[in-house]
Amino acid sequence: MTEHYFHLKANWPGNRNDIGSIHALNLQTKISIPEEMDGPGVGTNPDEMLLGAATTCYIITLAAMLERSKIEKVSLVVESSAVVDVTDGIFTYKKIIHRPTLVIVNEKDFKMATRLLLKAEDTCMISKALKGNVEIELEPTLLVGV
Structure with missing residues (x-):
């Protein structure tokens, strides 16, 4: 068995509406509560980061699968949205919607x-981690062209 470790350090200097920071090997940014949730909206936030993790995992996984299947692509773009439900002041990360657009070279593929x-x-692996807690929808577009 092989395990991989990823490390992140977070700093939060004050109360709810302050601005903190996170530092990882390839990620350094400010963090705060988004404006939509009555925060300062500086830097990123957990909602964007979860959406980013899900989207990047999906697009990298798809690219690897296409490569292994020897499917030549012209382009691959994914636009994703997250739905956060607010009921009685409780925030629930409800759904992620991925909208991949894949353009392949050959009709046979x-x-x-x-x-x-x-x-x-x-x-x-991120989708697997979210399974049962966050609904994930796909609205794919597949085109053939150069």
Whole structure:
């Protein structure tokens, strides 16, 4: 068994509406509560970071699957949205919607590419970690062209 460790240090100098910071090997930024939740909206926040983790995991997983399947692509872009429900002052991260747009070179790969667009979501480790807690939807677009 091989384990990988990732480290992050967070600093929060004050109360709810202050501005903190996070530092990891390749990520350094300010953090605060978003304006939508009556915070200062400086830097990033947990909601964006969870969305970013889910989106980057999906797109990297899909790219790896396409490569292993020898499907040549022209482009791959994913736009994602998160839905946070607020009921009685309680915030719940409800849903992530991925909207991948994949343009492939060969028509013959269309069926396999369609399968991989869906399979990548089930294979991504972040999606697996969220399963049962956060709904993840896919609205894929697959095109053939150069």
